[in-house]
Amino acid sequence: MKLDIKKVTEKIKNKKISWIIILSYIVLLVYPLTSFSENLHSLEKNIMLLDLSRSSIIFIFDSVLLLFIIIFPLAFLLLLIMKRRLRVIRQMMVVVLILVILITPILGQSTFLKSLPERETPLVSKVFIITFDGTRADAFWKYANWIIQRKDQSVWARNLVCTYPTVTYPNHVSLVTGTWPQIHGTESNAREYRSVQFMLRVYREPRVVDVFDVAEDYDILTAVFTPASTLAGIIGGEKTRRIINVGHGHETMQAVINYINNNKAEIESKGFLAWIHLVDPDETLHQYGVDSIQYRSAIRAMADEVGSLYDAINSLGWDEDSVIIVTADHGAVGNRHYGVWPPLVAEIPFWMWGKPVKKGYELGGGRIIDIAPTVAFILGIPAPASSVGAVLYDAFEEDYVRSIRGSDVNLNKLAFESLNYAVWNEIKEIYFWGILTLTMIWIMTIEIIYLARVFKELAIEEKKVRRR
Numbered sequence: 019m020k021l022d023i024k025k026v027t028e029k030i031k032n033k034k035i036s037w038i039i040i041l042s043y044i045v046l047l048v049y050p051l052t053s054f055s056e057n058l059h060s061l062e063k064n065i066m067l068l069d070l071s072r073s074s075i076i077f078i079f080d081s082v083l084l085l086f087i088i089i090f091p092l093a094f095l096l097l098l099i100m101k102r103r104l105r106v107i108r109q110m111m112v113v114v115l116i117l118v119i120l121i122t123p124i125l126g127q128s129t130f131l132k133s134l135p136e137r138e139t140p141l142v143s144k145v146f147i148i149t150f151d152g153t154r155a156d157a158f159w160k161y162a163n164w165i166i167q168r169k170d171q172s173v174w175a176r177n178l179v180c181t182y183p184t185v186t187y188p189n190h191v192s193l194v195t196g197t198w199p200q201i202h203g204t205e206s207n208a209r210e211y212r213s214v215q216f217m218l219r220v221y222r223e224p225r226v227v228d229v230f231d232v233a234e235d236y237d238i239l240t241a242v243f244t245p246a247s248t249l250a251g252i253i254g255g256e257k258t259r260r261i262i263n264v265g266h267g268h269e270t271m272q273a274v275i276n277y278i279n280n281n282k283a284e285i286e287s288k289g290f291l292a293w294i295h296l297v298d299p300d301e302t303l304h305q306y307g308v309d310s311i312q313y314r315s316a317i318r319a320m321a322d323e324v325g326s327l328y329d330a331i332n333s334l335g336w337d338e339d340s341v342i343i344v345t346a347d348h349g350a351v352g353n354r355h356y357g358v359w360p361p362l363v364a365e366i367p368f369w370m371w372g373k374p375v376k377k378g379y380e381l382g383g384g385r386i387i388d389i390a391p392t393v394a395f396i397l398g399i400p401a402p403a404s405s406v407g408a409v410l411y412d413a414f415e416e417d418y419v420r421s422i423r424g425s426d427v428n429l430n431k432l433a434f435e436s437l438n439y440a441v442w443n444e445i446k447e448i449y450f451w452g453i454l455t456l457t458m459i460w461i462m463t464i465e466i467i468y469l470a471r472v473f474k475e476l477a478i479e480e481k482k483v484r485r486r
């Protein structure tokens with residue numbers, strides 16, 4: 019009689035945990051589906067939140083994976099030693115098999131070659147992408163005075179989100195390829211210190227093309243200006259000019275201004291795509307922290323450098339034929355951004371100026387991976403083949419785009435289509451990483467519960483033996 023009651027309570031306990039497990043999967047599967055919206059601004063915000071969820075889930079995945087690799091075989095071995103419960107072992111094998119099946123599709127990802135489609139008429143022929151390394155969105159909108167004063171001449175977003183891992187190389191490669199580090203392959207800085215927590219995230223050269231490669235295919239002049247020489251080497255193709263002996267932001271921008279003045283004729287005939295990397299904010303944050311005067315003044319100074327470029331563009335008479343985009347690769351807390359919970363460091367600023375864009379217009383949000391397809395849209399070239407980002411159609415002046423690309427252009431319709439597609443892509447990613455992570459967590463939990471139970475049984479048996 020006594021034994022029966024024990025069995026019954028155990029069954030109830032089992033049921034409880036099964037329900038919790040089922041519920042956790044239901045929440046994971048259902049919550050991203052609530053992101054669709056009829057309102058463009060909410061849709062832009064929701065996609066940003068989905069991308070943040072994705073980053074957070076991969077962050078948990080990376081942390082849990084280490085635990086899983088240690089605990090799963092250890093607990094499994096203990097179980098084997100303590101009790102030869104073959105039924106349990108068989109169940110475990112099934113779960114492992116399911117995991118393997120789930121993992122296999124990402125390993126087999128490939129890109130295929132397409133023939134070069136005809137170029138559309140560019141909205142402007144010169145695009146300057148400027149990154150303030152390590153600049154938090156909130157700090158940017160407090161201290162980047164030159165830019166803040168020109169909000170009414172531009173499109174801007176309080177923030178976009180960068181991607182995971184929240185460091186320089188992965189995010190710059192995401193910026194130019196329009197896809198996540200887990201797809202383009204550059205998952206760490208070239209010389210980043212290694213941490214076991216992030217053992218999967220290592221430096222590799224990108225395995226997909228970027229918007230500089232595509233621009234080169236269309237014979238647009240491309241150039242990168244950065245002191246990070248390895249990073250310069252993996253962006254663009256053979257013809258990309260790499261100006262890497264530039265130091266701080268001021269020298270970098272001087273190099274840009276000299277370059278455009280010296281290559282005026284070539285730029286005017288071919289068009290121009292440039293990436294300008296201003297490193298001062300990142301340097302000061304690592305040394306003094308994000309609350310320091312040094313960090314604030316670095317941001318202010320970099321905004322003034324944007325002003326110098328703006329003046330140079332105007333004096334060359336290119337103001338009607340250029341777009342300047344200013345953003346960042348990641349934020350920071352204190353004096354770090356590596357190995358930090360992603361939502362704390364993912365908010366980066368966005369400011370875009372030029373004839374084709376709306377004036378004094380605030381976007382609901384966006385992602386760093388949306389910039390490459392947006393640049394491609396401006397230049398009239400295809401987005402990089404592996405890009406999953408959405409063109410920020412909402413940022414453009416429809417009348418202007420129509421005057422160049424034809425009266426049947428409907429930016430609102432295009433925006434909804436690309437954002438809905440982006441939501442589906444995010445949902446797929448969240449399901450993939452979420453299911454893997456949850457499954458690891460539950461396998462470990464069940465293993466530990468089961469181990470505890472076996473220990474208890476063994477202890478009871480031992481007591482019985484001693485009493486005899």
Ligand SMILES: [Zn+2]
Binds near residue numbers: 300
């Ligand atoms: Zn950085």
